[in-house]
Amino acid sequence: MEEPGTGEGPATAAVLVIGDEILSGRTQDTNTRYIADYLAEIGVDLREARVVPDVEDEIVAALNALRARYTYVFTTGGIGPTHDDITADAVARAFGVAIGEDPRAIAMLRERFTEEELNPARRRMARIPEGAELVRNGASKAPGFWIGNVIVMAGVPVIMQSMMDTVGPQLRSGARVLAETVEAGAIPEGGYAMKLEEIAKAYPGVSIGSYPHFSADGVRNQIVLRSRDADGLAAAAKDVRGLLSDLVKQAP
Amino acid sequence: MEEPGTGEGPATAAVLVIGDEILSGRTQDTNTRYIADYLAEIGVDLREARVVPDVEDEIVAALNALRARYTYVFTTGGIGPTHDDITADAVARAFGVAIGEDPRAIAMLRERFTEEELNPARRRMARIPEGAELVRNGASKAPGFWIGNVIVMAGVPVIMQSMMDTVGPQLRSGARVLAETVEAGAIPEGGYAMKLEEIAKAYPGVSIGSYPHFSADGVRNQIVLRSRDADGLAAAAKDVRGLLSDLVKQAP
Numbered sequence: 351m352e353e354p355g356t357g358e359g360p361a362t363a364a365v366l367v368i369g370d371e372i373l374s375g376r377t378q379d380t381n382t383r384y385i386a387d388y389l390a391e392i393g394v395d396l397r398e399a400r401v402v403p404d405v406e407d408e409i410v411a412a413l414n415a416l417r418a419r420y421t422y423v424f425t426t427g428g429i430g431p432t433h434d435d436i437t438a439d440a441v442a443r444a445f446g447v448a449i450g451e452d453p454r455a456i457a458m459l460r461e462r463f464t465e466e467e468l469n470p471a472r473r474r475m476a477r478i479p480e481g482a483e484l485v486r487n488g489a490s491k492a493p494g495f496w497i498g499n500v501i502v503m504a505g506v507p508v509i510m511q512s513m514m515d516t517v518g519p520q521l522r523s524g525a526r527v528l529a530e531t532v533e534a535g536a537i538p539e540g541g542y543a544m545k546l547e548e549i550a551k552a553y554p555g556v557s558i559g560s561y562p563h564f565s566a567d568g569v570r571n572q573i574v575l576r577s578r579d580a581d582g583l584a585a586a587a588k589d590v591r592g593l594l595s596d597l598v599k600q601a602p
Numbered sequence: 603m604e605e606p607g608t609g610e611g612p613a614t615a616a617v618l619v620i621g622d623e624i625l626s627g628r629t630q631d632t633n634t635r636y637i638a639d640y641l642a643e644i645g646v647d648l649r650e651a652r653v654v655p656d657v658e659d660e661i662v663a664a665l666n667a668l669r670a671r672y673t674y675v676f677t678t679g680g681i682g683p684t685h686d687d688i689t690a691d692a693v694a695r696a697f698g699v700a701i702g703e704d705p706r707a708i709a710m711l712r713e714r715f716t717e718e719e720l721n722p723a724r725r726r727m728a729r730i731p732e733g734a735e736l737v738r739n740g741a742s743k744a745p746g747f748w749i750g751n752v753i754v755m756a757g758v759p760v761i762m763q764s765m766m767d768t769v770g771p772q773l774r775s776g777a778r779v780l781a782e783t784v785e786a787g788a789i790p791e792g793g794y795a796m797k798l799e800e801i802a803k804a805y806p807g808v809s810i811g812s813y814p815h816f817s818a819d820g821v822r823n824q825i826v827l828r829s830r831d832a833d834g835l836a837a838a839a840k841d842v843r844g845l846l847s848d849l850v851k852q853a854p
Contacts, residue, residue, distance in 0.1 A: 370809065370811055370828075371811060371813055371826065372634075372635075372638070372651070373638055373648045373649065373650070373651065374638060374642055374648070374779070374781070374828065375635055375638030375639035375640075375641075375642050375648075376781075376813075376826060377635075377813070378632065378635045379631075379634070379635070380630065382624075382631070382653070383624075383627055383629075383630045383631070386624070386625055386626060386627030387627035388627075389627075390626055390627050396625045396626070396627075397625065397655060397660075398625070398652065398653065398654055398655075398660070399624070399625065399652065399653040400650065400651065400652045400653075401634070401650065401651040401652075402650055403649060403650075404811070408649075408650070430791055430795075430812065430814065431791050431792045431795040432791055432795045432798055432799070432811075432812040433795065433798065433799035433802050433810075434802075434810065434811045434812065463792075467792065469792060469796065470796060471791075471792050471795030471796045471799075472792035472795075474795070475792075489816075506814055506815065506816060507816075508816045527626070529626070529628075539682055539683050539684055539723075540683045540715075540719065540721060540723050540724035540727075543682075543683040543684045543685065543723030543724075543726070544721065544722060544723045546684060546685065547684070547685035547723075550685050550686075557622065558685075558686065559622055559623060559656070559684075559686045560682065560684040560686065561623055561628075561629070562682065562758055563758065564741075564758065564759075564760045574623065574628060576622075576626065
């Protein structure tokens with residue numbers, strides 16, 4: 351088992367959402383955003399997210415591509431008791447390790463199920479790849495697991511969130527990316543884009559994005575600045591506010 | 603330019619969401635689900651979705667991986683007038699073609715902007731890779747484009763949706779995947795999983811998924827059956843309803 355969470359610089363991460371129900375349009379994925387928020391809070395950079403169907407080859411390929419690139423990979427979905435729950439087997443295959451019933455996981459399931467209830471389907475939830483650590487969850491007892499740099503979680507949001515709370519304190523945290531949002535309101539993007547680019551170039555350590563949205567009052571724009579450098583962020587934000595204020599003054 | 607929309611069997615698709623704001627947790631992506639629903643309606647199979655940051659190398663790599671695998675790739679985000687809008691350049695690089703100001707796109711922008719308003723930033727929105735067809739949008743006039751099998755759309759949902767309406771009729775549609783949802787209610791997944799697997803094996807042309815969700819009344823389960831074969835779907839759904847009804851009768 352590799353030792354996750356070592357290395358230089360901020361830890362990076364990817365999310366791998368496993369589930370036909372997302373790709374069919376049946377279900378709106380909200381787990382990616384939850385994990386994105388969670389990781390942002392502890393200073394881990396989420397760099398990529400993918401959604402793949404419940405197809406073992408696809409899960410294995412995506413997992414191997416992502417775990418080679420990022421400090422952590424968080425998967426959601428496919429660890430329940432039904433035949434379409436194939437994530438654990440796919441993870442074992444990706445790592446080239448055996449998979450079998452884990453007595454520690456069976457013990458957790460016994461906290462919830464009687465011996466009679468613990469039928470072969472429910473015992474499937476105790477199939478854990480060799481060498482993995484279990485990730486306890488308070489909501490349903492069926493554990494997720496952590497192998498190498500891959501953290502395998504449930505797809506049901508409340509269960510996934512419980513697992514995230516279990517693994518969170520063990521992740522390599524870092525300086526948080528600080529963000530400041532400047533409201534541009536009805537000032538059009540095309541009116542400030544050129545000067546905004548100059549500001550972006552003047553502060554290479556600050557990432558600056560411009561985000562329009564349509565509201566009942568028409569288009570409204572926000573400029574979001576993000577950086578780990580508080581002073582640079584404050585200086586850039588001040589320049590952005592100055593730019594917008596100049597534009598408002600110039601308006602006829 | 604490749605000819606999109608040819609080939610055997612159902613057309614396939616991937617969505618590539620381009621945007622730091624999704625990965626930072628700032629914005630909940632809803633475009634993927636909208637496109638998933640849209641494609642399901644016209645019988646195109648969405649097979650994968652990815653989110654990448656506003657980083658040209660990442661966009662190019664993801665685009666080249668996806669366009670080689672699927673009939674269509676739909677991108678959202680990064681085609682506005684600000685410096686962080688780099689999708690068009692990335693697409694040109696992925697296809698190895700030149701990019702420049704497209705007179706047809708300028709003409710569309712003139713429907714909305716006066717000559718004075720059409721500054722260099724707004725003209726950026728007319729930068730289109732060579733050989734691409736424009737994708738008109740009624741909401742903002744700034745076009746998306748279609749090159750090879752890649753359809754490049756805005757990130758703002760109302761604009762993306764307008765572009766989807768423009769391209770939709772030109773996509774290679776096929777037989778819709780039919781879906782039937784059977785409510786399992788409070789019957790636990792672990793109680794029906796083994797028999798559900800038998801049904802799934804008996805109907806290889808029907809994809810069967812089991813989806814728990816937590817509600818105010820506790821865990822509730824739904825079984826979703828999907829197939830292009832209406833008769834197979836109906837027969838499998840009947841078996842699933844029979845299975846659940848037997849379980850309810852057996853309950854003490």
